[in-house]
Amino acid sequence: xxxxxxxxxxxxxxxxxxxxxxxxxxxxxxxxxxxxxxxxxxxxxxxxxxxxxxxxxxxxxxxxxxxxxxxxxxxxxxxxxxxxxxxxxxxxxxxxxxxxxxxxxxxxxxxxxxxxxxxxxxxxxxxxxxxxxxxxxxxxxxxxxxxxxxxxxxxxxxxxxxxxxxxxxxxxxxxxxxxxxxxxxxxxxxxxxxxxxxxxxxxxxxxxxxxxxxxxxxxxxxxxxxxxxxxxxxxxxxxxxxxxxxxxxxxxxxxxxxxxxxxxxxxxxxxxxxxxxxxxxxxxxxxxxxxxxxxxxxxxxxxxxxxxxxxxxxxxxxxxxxxxxxxxxxxxxxxxxxxxxxxxxxxxxxxxxxxxxxxxxxxxxxxxxxxxxxxxxxxxxxxxxxxxxxxxxxxxxxxxxxxxxxxxxxxxxxxxxxxxxxxxxxxxxxxxxxxxxxxxxxxxxxxxxxxxxxxxxxxxxxxx
Amino acid sequence: xxxxxxxxxxxxxxxxxxxxxxxxxxxxxxxxxxxxxxxxxxxxxxxxxxxxxxxxxxxxxxxxxxxxxxxxxxxxxxxxxxxxxxxxxxxxxxxxxxx
Numbered sequence: 177x178x179x180x181x182x183x184x185x186x187x188x189x190x191x192x193x194x195x196x197x198x199x200x201x202x203x204x205x206x207x208x209x210x211x212x213x214x215x216x217x218x219x220x221x222x223x224x225x226x227x228x229x230x231x232x233x234x235x236x237x238x239x240x241x242x243x244x245x246x247x248x249x250x251x252x253x254x255x256x257x258x259x260x261x262x263x264x265x266x267x268x269x270x271x272x273x274x275x276x277x278x279x280x281x282x283x284x285x286x287x288x289x290x291x292x293x294x295x296x297x298x299x300x301x302x303x304x305x306x307x308x309x310x311x312x313x314x315x316x317x318x319x320x321x322x323x324x325x326x327x328x329x330x331x332x333x334x335x336x337x338x339x340x341x342x343x344x345x346x347x348x349x350x351x352x353x354x355x356x357x358x359x360x361x362x363x364x365x366x367x368x369x370x371x372x373x374x375x376x377x378x379x380x381x382x383x384x385x386x387x388x389x390x391x392x393x394x395x396x397x398x399x400x401x402x403x404x405x406x407x408x409x410x411x412x413x414x415x416x417x418x419x420x421x422x423x424x425x426x427x428x429x430x431x432x433x434x435x436x437x438x439x440x441x442x443x444x445x446x447x448x449x450x451x452x453x454x455x456x457x458x459x460x461x462x463x464x465x466x467x468x469x470x471x472x473x474x475x476x477x478x479x480x481x482x483x484x485x486x487x488x489x490x491x492x493x494x495x496x497x498x499x500x501x502x503x504x505x506x507x508x509x510x511x512x513x514x515x516x517x518x519x520x521x522x523x524x525x526x527x528x529x530x531x532x533x534x535x536x537x538x539x540x541x542x543x544x545x546x547x548x549x550x551x552x553x554x555x556x557x558x559x560x561x562x563x564x565x566x567x568x569x570x571x572x573x574x575x576x577x578x579x580x581x582x583x584x585x586x587x588x589x590x591x592x593x594x595x596x597x598x599x600x601x602x603x604x605x606x607x608x609x610x611x612x613x614x615x616x617x618x619x620x621x622x623x624x625x626x627x628x629x630x631x632x633x634x635x636x637x638x639x640x
Numbered sequence: 641x642x643x644x645x646x647x648x649x650x651x652x653x654x655x656x657x658x659x660x661x662x663x664x665x666x667x668x669x670x671x672x673x674x675x676x677x678x679x680x681x682x683x684x685x686x687x688x689x690x691x692x693x694x695x696x697x698x699x700x701x702x703x704x705x706x707x708x709x710x711x712x713x714x715x716x717x718x719x720x721x722x723x724x725x726x727x728x729x730x731x732x733x734x735x736x737x738x739x
Binding site: 402403406407441442445446448449452453455456457459460463464486487490491492494495496497498500501503504505510572575576579580581 | 641651654669672709
């Protein structure tokens with residue numbers, strides 16, 4: 177095994193651990209809606225939410241990096257360039273994440289000064305990590321880009337997938353730099369901040385997961401390179417074509433020119449089309465293989481990715497994307513419902529799929545199957561779909577009672593929060609979050625014991 | 641838009657996109673399994689999708705431009721599965737020929 181692949185295993189281990197932190201902090205945050213006094217004076221809702229969202233970003237990022245470190249040497253036929261730096265930075269990354277989490281839990285917030293910005297919290301939603309840690313993320317991403325580009329240069333070769341990946345890493349890093357400026361004009365600040373959030377999630381990350389899924393498809397189903405590369409180009413073009421200007425669907429209530437609302441609504445309304453193409457593609461691939469593979473969990477999670485992406489990003493997004501609806505739905509639990517489903521479908525399922533591919537190789541398993549993965553697959557997906565359904569009900573109440581009828585006043589906000597449907601939705605969300613958590617526990621158990629449980633699955637000669 | 645119209649429009653738009661997805665899945669399954677049942681289910685799903693589109697056009701206060709987008713999208717949803725399928729077969733046949 178290449179050192180790069182050993183590093184990939186470490187990244188996946190860290191990613192799954194952070195997936196757990198994300199799940200627990202999400203569970204805590206969900207419980208606050210039922211019992212607002214929970215952990216009063218110890219851990220405020222805002223900190224639980226920061227930890228929940230930031231660990232979501234970091235575990236997925238680590239999953240992506242692990243996937244690339246896994247596939248890169250096989251793709252280019254050599255060890256990853258600068259692997260020693262990547263190995264050191266992995267530990268720096270983990271230590272930095274741990275320190276930031278401890279600071280956020282212990283200190284929670286600082287004063288309105290430079291010291292707090294550098295040491296406690298940068299104060300920008302979703303990228304709250306203090307400035308020293310944000311700088312560290314930039315260094316890690318630059319080294320990661322060097323690993324990919326340097327390997328291609330050293331190997332004197334590239335492939336269509338790696339070329340797309342290399343191009344994608346440049347905006348990925350540049351966009352993160354938006355996390356740094358502290359613009360005092362709120363409208364200007366939010367205008368640029370959405371560039372970071374939206375163009376990471378609906379552009380650069382989409383391309384990244386497209387590259388990873390292309391590499392995974394070749395390993396899982398033996399699909400020819402020509403086919404996956406052709407589809408990668410098409411899907412990247414369609415996703416970017418509809419996704420980039422979809423940026424405007426976030427520009428509500430922050431003082432941006434109103435033409436953005438039409439542009440954003442129009443382009444994001446087109447997003448379900450390429451996602452439907454991906455669903456048809458998934459059905460085709462599954463049918464061509466008759467759902468037979470040596471790694472069923474990887475195949476099922478890959479299928480879940482295509483369907484989850486269409487439903488979470490496509491259907492849930494389409495509900496709220498037209499400006500007339502978005503005006504009222506924006507920032508309610510309705511959008512939270514969409515966010516949960518879309519992240520799960522577009523990214524999480526894909527990372528879990530690659531994780532099972534990696535496990536098959538590292539544990540020398542001829543066949544990966546069993547019952548545990550089915551339980552975790554069912555509980556995680558049932559929990560997630562249930563949570564998004566419950567959040568949708570609560571979101572409807574907010575859009576209807578608080579926004580459309582009440583006119584977004586403080587009284588209307590209270591009316592919305594006290595509405596029985598809103599409360600029931602939040603209780604249901606919490607209960608289904610427990611189901612999701614149970615699915616996570618079973619997933620971890622399966623990952624830890626796969627290939628080590630009796631009866632042992634026939635060992636195969638390790639690839640690589 | 642009135643409060644109720646907001647909810648109705650949102651739900652209808654979601655249903656519209658979901659039915660398009662169901663149409664796509666059943667259409668693909670019909671090609672795969674060669675079973676008439678899937679073909680009929682695909683047609684039924686697309687019929688319901690058109691019904692959702694008509695309801696959006698006739699009963700929601702969305703503007704003319706957005707309603708036009710709904711009509712055009714319905715045609716695009718109709719064409720996407722067959723086009724994707726044809727291209728998939730084409731690329732897979734070429735890919736197999738190369739290997």
